[in-house]
Amino acid sequence: MGDFNAHLDFWKPVLPRSRRNRSGTSLSSFLADSNSLFLLTHPGLPTRIDPVSGNPSTLDLYLGNGPLLLTTITTGPYMGSDHLLVIIDFPSVPPPSPTSRRPRWSFKKGDQVSFQTELKSINPPTTLPSVDKIHFLTEVLVTVGSHHFHLVTSSPSSSFRIPWWSQKCAAALQAKRHAFAEW
Structure with missing residues (x-):
C-alpha cells in the first residue's frame, strides 16, 4: 500500500487524459505484467481530498495477492489530514464447529x-x-x-x-x- 501519486483513469475513472502521469502509466504497466500482484483499491475510491479545491482523488493504492483479494477497502471519516482514513476489512471465516x-x-x-x-x-x-x-x-x-x-x-x-x-x-x-x- 502506498501514496503512489499515480494518476490514471483506471483507478480514477473521471480523470481527464491531460491529468495522467508517468507514475500512473508505469504502475498500470507493472500490474498488467504481474502474475502475482493485483490492484485491491476499487476504481473511484477517493483516498485524498485536495485542501484547496475540495476535489477527491485516488492516490492511496493497495496491491496484494492470495487471501488479500477477498478484502474490502473503504474510506473512513475525515481525521484532519488531506488523506482519508482507509479501512481494510478482512473477511472472517467462522471456525468449523467441533463434531461430537x-x-x-x-x-x-x-x-x-x-x-x-x-x-x-x-x-x-x-x-x-x-x-x-x-x-x-x-x-x-x-x-x-x-x-x-x-x-x-x-x-x-x-x-x-x-x-x-x-x-x-x-x-x-x-x-x-x-x-x-x-x-
Missing part, C-alpha cells in the same frame, strides 16, 4: 488378509491426473474398507492427553478430592 462424533474404522472384527487381497485385485488407471488418482485411491479405500471392517463413531475423548500425567498423578488427584469432600 467422528467416524473411524474398527479393525477388531475385520479380516485384514481379505482386505489386502481385494485391494491387490484392483487395477488403478494409470492415465489419471494426480488429483484424480488421489480421489480414486480414497474411494477405493473407503469402498473396500467397508466390505471388511465396520465404520463406528465415538465421542471425542474428554480426558486430556498430557505426557507427564500418570496413574500416580490420578491417584493424588483422587485423594485430594476425597480429602476436600471430607473437610
